[in-house]
Amino acid sequence: MGGISGQGxxxxxxxxxxxxxxxxxxxxxxxxxxxxxxxxxxxLEGIMMMGAFAGFMTSLKTGSPWLGVLAAIGVGAIxxxxxxxxxxxxxxxxGISGIGLHxxxxxxxxxxxxxxxxxxTSCKGFGPWNVPVLSSIPILGPILFQHNWMVYFxxxxxxxxxxxxxxxxxxxxVRAVGTTPQAADTLGVDxxxxxxxxxxxxxxxxxxxxxxxxxxxxxxxxxxxxxxRGFIAVALVYxxxxxxxxxxxxxxxxxxxxxxxxxxxxxGISFPYEFAVILPYVMTIAALAVAVRRVWAPTALGxxxxxxxx
Amino acid sequence: MKKRIxxxxxxxxxxxxxxxLVLALLVGAGLIGxxxxxxxxxxxxMFTGPVSGRYxxxxxxxxxxxxxxxxxxxxxxxxxxxxxxxxxxxxxxxxLAGAAVALAFPSLPAxxxxxxxxxxxxxxxxxxxxxxxxxxxxxxxxxxxxxVMLNQIALQIxxxxxxxxxxxxxxxxxxxxxxxxALLPRSIWLPRIIRGTRFHWGLVIAIAFAILVYxxxxxxxxxxxxxxxxxxxxxxxxxxxxxxxxxxxxxxxxGGFAGLAGVVEVLGVHHRVLEGLSGGYxxxxxxxxxxxxxxxxxxxxxxxxxxxxxxxxxxxxxxxQIPAAIVMAIQGLVVLFVVGSDLLIQRPDxxxxxxxxxxxxxxxxxxxxxxxxxxxxxxx
Numbered sequence: 001m002g003g004i005s006g007q008g009x010x011x012x013x014x015x016x017x018x019x020x021x022x023x024x025x026x027x028x029x030x031x032x033x034x035x036x037x038x039x040x041x042x043x044l045e046g047i048m049m050m051g052a053f054a055g056f057m058t059s060l061k062t063g064s065p066w067l068g069v070l071a072a073i074g075v076g077a078i079x080x081x082x083x084x085x086x087x088x089x090x091x092x093x094x095g096i097s098g099i100g101l102h103x104x105x106x107x108x109x110x111x112x113x114x115x116x117x118x119x120x121t122s123c124k125g126f127g128p129w130n131v132p133v134l135s136s137i138p139i140l141g142p143i144l145f146q147h148n149w150m151v152y153f154x155x156x157x158x159x160x161x162x163x164x165x166x167x168x169x170x171x172x173x174v175r176a177v178g179t180t181p182q183a184a185d186t187l188g189v190d191x192x193x194x195x196x197x198x199x200x201x202x203x204x205x206x207x208x209x210x211x212x213x214x215x216x217x218x219x220x221x222x223x224x225x226x227x228x229r230g231f232i233a234v235a236l237v238y239x240x241x242x243x244x245x246x247x248x249x250x251x252x253x254x255x256x257x258x259x260x261x262x263x264x265x266x267x268g269i270s271f272p273y274e275f276a277v278i279l280p281y282v283m284t285i286a287a288l289a290v291a292v293r294r295v296w297a298p299t300a301l302g303x304x305x306x307x308x309x310x
Numbered sequence: 311m312k313k314r315i316x317x318x319x320x321x322x323x324x325x326x327x328x329x330x331l332v333l334a335l336l337v338g339a340g341l342i343g344x345x346x347x348x349x350x351x352x353x354x355x356m357f358t359g360p361v362s363g364r365y366x367x368x369x370x371x372x373x374x375x376x377x378x379x380x381x382x383x384x385x386x387x388x389x390x391x392x393x394x395x396x397x398x399x400x401x402x403x404x405x406l407a408g409a410a411v412a413l414a415f416p417s418l419p420a421x422x423x424x425x426x427x428x429x430x431x432x433x434x435x436x437x438x439x440x441x442x443x444x445x446x447x448x449x450x451x452x453x454x455x456x457x458v459m460l461n462q463i464a465l466q467i468x469x470x471x472x473x474x475x476x477x478x479x480x481x482x483x484x485x486x487x488x489x490x491x492a493l494l495p496r497s498i499w500l501p502r503i504i505r506g507t508r509f510h511w512g513l514v515i516a517i518a519f520a521i522l523v524y525x526x527x528x529x530x531x532x533x534x535x536x537x538x539x540x541x542x543x544x545x546x547x548x549x550x551x552x553x554x555x556x557x558x559x560x561x562x563x564x565g566g567f568a569g570l571a572g573v574v575e576v577l578g579v580h581h582r583v584l585e586g587l588s589g590g591y592x593x594x595x596x597x598x599x600x601x602x603x604x605x606x607x608x609x610x611x612x613x614x615x616x617x618x619x620x621x622x623x624x625x626x627x628x629x630x631q632i633p634a635a636i637v638m639a640i641q642g643l644v645v646l647f648v649v650g651s652d653l654l655i656q657r658p659d660x661x662x663x664x665x666x667x668x669x670x671x672x673x674x675x676x677x678x679x680x681x682x683x684x685x686x687x688x689x690x
Contacts, residue, residue: 042454046642082646085650086646086649086650090649090650090651090652090653091652091653092646092649092650092652092653093649093652095393095454096393096596096600096645096649097645097646097649097650098454099395099454099593099596099645100642100643100644100645100646100649101642101646102642103593103597103638103639103641103642103645104638104639104642104643104645104646105639105642106635106638106639106642107635107636107637107638107639107640107641107642108341108635108636108639110633110635110638110639111341111345111632111633111635111636111639112344112345114633114635115345115346115632115633227462228458228459228462231455231458231459232459234455235452235455235459238452238455272470272474274466274467274469274470274473275466275470277466278462278463278466278467281459281460281462281463281466282459282463284455284459285445285451285455285456285459285460288445288449288451288452288455288456289445289449289451
C-alpha cells in the first residue's frame with residue numbers, strides 16, 4: 001500500500017462514497033416526488049446528460065460554475081415540462097415516453113457536444129469548502145466536512161424532502177394524488193397540476209445531478225458521462241421504498257461500493273477494470289430483486305388521470 | 311381482443327405516424343439550426359443520399375436488417391405486456407456467443423457451423439432477455455430497469471472479452487491492440503445479394519421471420535395467450551393463462567431475436583465482433599416496433615424507413631458535418647410524439663373538445679393502441 005495507512009484508506013473510501021452519493025441523491029429525491037405523484041419518469045438519465053452538458057458549457061463560456069448550475073436546473077425543468085406534457089396531458093404510456101425522452105436527450109447532448117466543443121477540455125468548477133471547526137475533527141472531518149457545497153446541499157435535501165413530503169400541505173397533496181387521485185380530485189386538488197409540479201421538480205433536480213458530474217466533480221464533459229446513473233437513480237427510488245431516508249441509505253450503499261471499486265483501482269489491486277464497472281449495475285438488479293414489493297409503491301403510479309372516468 | 315379497425319381508423323393511425331415523423335423532423339430542423347447549420351442543406355443530404363444510387367439503397371437495407379429483427383422481438387414483448395429496453399445488451403450477447411462458437415470450431419463444415427453459430431447467438435440473446443423476464447415474473451423486478459442494467463453489463467463484458475480473452479491474435483502480434491475479435495471463418499459469412507455492396511441475405515431472413523412472427527402471434531394458441539396476457543393480465547389470469555410464464559417466454563423470444571440480429575450483423579457485415587457493434591439498434595428497434603404499430607409486417611416498411619434515416623444521417627455528417635447523433639434525437643421525438651398521440655387515436659372526441667361519458671374504468675388508464683396492458687405493469 002506504499003505509504004497509505006490502513007486508516008487513511010478507509011477514510012478515503014468513506015469520503016469518496018459520500019461525494020459519489022451526491023448525484024444519486026439529487027436525481028432520486030426528485031424522481032421520488034415525481035413517482036409519489038404518480039408519474040414514472042424514466043427519462044432521468046437523458047435529463048442528467050443534458051444537465052451535465054448545460055452546466056459544463058455555461059461554466060466554460062461564462063467562467064461561473066454557479067451560472068452552470070442554474071442553467072442545468074433550467075434545462076432539467078424544461079425537459080421535465082416536456083415529460084409532464086406527454087405523460088400527464090397526453091396520458092402516454094410512461095415507460096415508453098421516458099425512453100423516448102432519454103433518446104432525445106442522448107442524441108441532442110451528443111449533437112451539441114460535437115458542434116460546440118468536439119474535444120475534451122476542462123471548465124471552472126467548485127472547489128471544496130471545509131466546514132469551520134467540524135472539518136478539523138479527526139476522521140469524521142475528512143469524511144463528512146471537506147467537500148464542495150453541492151455535497152452538503154444534497155445531504156441537507158434529505159431531511160428537507162422528508163419535511164416537505166410528510167409535513168406540508170403540498171406534500172400531502174402529492175401523496176394523495178399518487179395514491180387516490182379520484183379522492184384528491186373530489187376534495188378540490190388539481191391532480192394534473194400537482195403532477196406537473198412534481199415532474200418539473202424531478203427534471204430540475206436531475207439537471208442539478210448532471211451539473212454535479214461536470215462542475216461539481218470532474219470539471220469536464222465527455223460523451224456518456226452519466227454512465228447509467230440516471231437509471232440507477234430511478235431504481236434507487238424503488239429500493240428506497242419511495243422515502244427520503246430509504247433513498248439516502250440506498251444512495252450511500254451504492255456510492256460506497258463505487259468508492260471501494262475506485263480505491264481498489266487506486267491501490268493497484270489486480271482486478272479486471274470492466275468487472276469493477278459492472279458492479280453497480282449487478283447490484284442494482286440484486287437490490288431491486290430483494291427490496292421491491294408492490295405494496296410500498298404509490299398505487300396510482302403509471303396511471304394517467306382522467307376526471308370523467310371517476 | 312383488438313377491435314376490428316375500420317378504414318378511417320387505419321387512415322387516422324397512418325396520419326398520426328406521418329404527423330409524428332414530420333413534427334420530429336421539424337423540431338430536428340430547429341436543432342440543426344441550433345447547430346449553426348442550414349437545415350435545408352442538411353436534410354437534402356439526409357434524404358437524397360439513401361435513395362440515390364446503389365450504395366445508398368443497399369446500405370439502407372443493410373441497416374434495416376438488425377432494426378427489423380430487434381423490432382420483431384420488441385413487438386412480441388410489448389404485445390405480451392412487457393417493455394423490453396434490452397435490445398442492445400441482447401444483441402451484444404448474441405454476437406459474442408455466435409463469434410465464440412464460430413471461432414472455436416473453424417474447421418467444421420459450413421453447413422454445420424453456420425446454423426450452430428446462429429443458434430448460439432439466438433440462445434445467448436434469449437438467455438439475456440429471459441433473465442429480465444424471469445426477474446419480472448418471479449421477483450417483480452421492473453423489466454425496464456433490469457434490461458437497462460443488463461445492457462450496461464453486456465457492454466462491459468463485451469469490452470472485456472474483445473480487449474482480453476477474445477482479442478484477435480494478430481492485433482496482439484502486431485502490437486496494435488485494436489479491441490476486436492479475429493475474423494470469423496470465411497465459409498460462414500452470409501453471401502451478398504448484390505456483388506460489390508454489403509447487402510447480404512440477412513434481410514431476407516428477417517422478412518421471413520416477420521411473417522413467422524405474424525403467424526405465431528395471430529394463428530397459434532401460444533401467441534394468442536401471449537397477446538391476451540398483454541391486453542389484460544387480470545382477464546387472462548382469470549381465463550387460466552399463466553401470465554408470468556408467457557412473460558418469461560416473451561422476453562426470451564425478444565432476446566432471441568435481438569441475439570439473432572447480433573449474429574447476422576457479425577456474419578453479414580463486420581465478420582468479427584468489435585466495439586460499438588450494437589450502435590443504438592436496440593433503441594431504434596423500439597421506434598421501428600412503435601412505427602410498425604406493433605405489427606410484425608408493419609415493422610418491415612418501418613425498419614426500411616429508419617434504416618434510410620440512419621444511413622441518411624451518416625451521409626449528412628460526411629457531406630455537411632452535422633453530427634449523426636441528431637438521428638437519435640429525432641427518433642426520440644418520434645417515440646414521444648407517437649405515444650403522446652395515442653390518446654388522440656383512442657379518444658378522437660378530445661379533438662372536438664366535446665365532453666363524453668366515461669369510456670374506460672378509472673383503474674385501467676392504459677394506452678391500448680401502443681402497448682396493451684403496459685400502463686399496469688410500470689410499477690413492478
